[in-house]
Amino acid sequence: MSLAIFQFFQPMLLASIGVLASVSVMFMVLAYFVYHAFGWEIFKRVGADMKIRRMYVAYRLLVLLLKIDFFAFSGFAVTYIILILKSSDAEFGITIALFPLTLMVLLLAFWGLRRESRVTMWVFIFCLCGSTAYFVFKCARMYDPKQEIKYERQRAMMTYYTIVSLFVVAATLFQSVVCLANFGFGLKERIEMTRGHRSDMEQIQDYYVNAAGDRRMPLEG
Structure with missing residues (x-):
């Protein structure tokens, strides 16, 4: 058959x-x-400054990882709620409450990254360390003999989601430290300048106007 x-x-x-x-x-x-x-x-x-370009790539990569973090946690939490938890479990309400909390933390991290706030980034890094401990605890709990019945049929899938979430959190933690080390080296000012947050007199030193009337960064900038 x-x-x-x-x-x-x-x-x-x-x-x-x-x-x-x-x-x-x-x-x-x-x-x-x-x-x-x-x-x-x-x-x-x-512009063409390689140091600024590397910092900008690190900045954009962290922004991307912040988005992936939310989807990774959402996938883990939804799977955990549907397949493992029951409405009577204490973790049921806690896991649901983590959704808005996670979103707030990620938005705070994005704000701190844009503003180059060291205090905010350190708070975010601390939260990432807590998230790492949370996923490690969940992974260890799945293989606890006392919890074998609870995870027996869904252990493989939950292990997969946990490992993926751990990988994403670890990558975000590493990239957060990289971006934190880049604070104060001119990336914030260069990004604000391209968005028109500085006066025209300040921008004259950093741009030239081409034949089409568009502002362009000089190669030596």
Whole structure:
């Protein structure tokens, strides 16, 4: 019976593998062009100073990781609530309450990154350390013999979500430290300058106007 079912679904499984492979190749090609376009956008925004460009790339990478953090935690929490917890469990309400709290912390981190607030970033780093401890505790609890019945059928899936969340949190923690070390070296001023937060007299020193009337960063800037 099982062999007949496998033979029935085998063509669809092979087709799905082919579709995924084709889409992956397409994404690789698109990523190549986006990579070059992104490099040009960085040049237009922060100029040709390699130090500023590296700091800006680190800044944008942390912004991306902040978004991924929310989706990673949401995936873990929703799966944990649906598959593991019951409405009568004490963790049920706590896990739901972590949704707005996580969003507030991520928004606070973004604000601190934009404003180069060291105190805010240190608070965020402390929260990331707490998140790491939380996921490590959850992973250890899944393999606790006393909790075997609770996680018996969903252990593999929950372990996967926990490891992914830990990886994302670790990457965010590392990138937060990198961005914190870049504070005070001119990136904030350069970004604000491109957004028009400085006066025209201040911007004259950093821009020239090309034939089309667009402001451009000089190569020596």
